[in-house]
Amino acid sequence: MARRPPPPDEGREQPSFSRRSFLKSAGVSAAATTIVGAGERAAAAPAVLGPGAVTLNLKVNGAARAVTVEPRVTLLEALRNHLDLTGAKPACERGGCGACTVLLDGAPVVSCLMLAADAEGHEITTVEGIGTPEKMSALQAAFVEKDAMQCGFCTPGFVVSGTALLARNPHPTLDEIKAGLAGNLCRCGTYGRVFEAVQAAARAKAKPMTPAGTQRS
Numbered sequence: 359m360a361r362r363p364p365p366p367d368e369g370r371e372q373p374s375f376s377r378r379s380f381l382k383s384a385g386v387s388a389a390a391t392t393i394v395g396a397g398e399r400a401a402a403a404p405a406v407l408g409p410g411a412v413t414l415n416l417k418v419n420g421a422a423r424a425v426t427v428e429p430r431v432t433l434l435e436a437l438r439n440h441l442d443l444t445g446a447k448p449a450c451e452r453g454g455c456g457a458c459t460v461l462l463d464g465a466p467v468v469s470c471l472m473l474a475a476d477a478e479g480h481e482i483t484t485v486e487g488i489g490t491p492e493k494m495s496a497l498q499a500a501f502v503e504k505d506a507m508q509c510g511f512c513t514p515g516f517v518v519s520g521t522a523l524l525a526r527n528p529h530p531t532l533d534e535i536k537a538g539l540a541g542n543l544c545r546c547g548t549y550g551r552v553f554e555a556v557q558a559a560a561r562a563k564a565k566p567m568t569p570a571g572t573q574r575s
Contacts, residue, residue, distance in 0.1 A: 407475055414478055418443065419487030429475050434458045436474035437484060445485035445514040456542030459515040460484050466522045466541070485514035488521050497521055497559040506555040508546035515542050520556045529560055 407429040416423050418441060425440040434451075437443045437460070446469050449457035453468040460469045461483035489495035494502070497520050507513045516539060523530060523538035530538060535556045544552065 433472045434469035456515040459518045500555040500558040504555040506551040
């Protein structure tokens with residue numbers, strides 16, 4: 359009787375791993391990766407605020423100010439209702455008119471669209487920090503001189519935006535002034551005099567000083 363040949367794999371060295379062991383090791387690796395990734399995401403996640411009121415430490419007009427507000431409170435509400443800084447005005451409350459403009463680290467932002475919690479760690483400047491009735495800035499004085507206001511509701515936003523413009527461009531052209539103030543709306547239509555006020559402030563800053571410290575006329 360003829361002997362049947364051995365199966366093809368008989369007598370050969372078996373591999374050191376099987377399909378089952380491969381799947382098992384792959385599953386362990388995937389689980390380890392998931393655990394590491396979750397740990398990294400947990401470490402990177404920001405602190406959770408709320409739902410109740412929390413204390414925020416804001417730097418406003420050069421002074422440290424603490425406010426206790428719910429995390430949903432905007433910077434505009436915190437300034438007006440909790441710090442009594444009413445220069446920034448609530449108008450459209452959707453970032454379209456610029457009446458609530460303040461400076462954040464020197465750049466103009468609409469405070470109605472920014473949470474007060476997001477302003478922590480930044481320098482906030484409102485129109486009250488730019489000048490006072492007793493000591494106006496060059497731009498504020500130019501607004502008065504040029505009668506660049508009617509109802510005055512939008513004026514603080516224009517002053518803040520104009521201040522930022524002159525800080526980064528001390529000698530703007532008329533087109534540059536229009537572009538720099540494009541985010542601010544004047545419902546009374548006093549744009550011409552607003553532009554004149556910015557031009558006058560730029561000229562006032564450019565005048566040479568006498569030894570006594572007064573500007574030459």
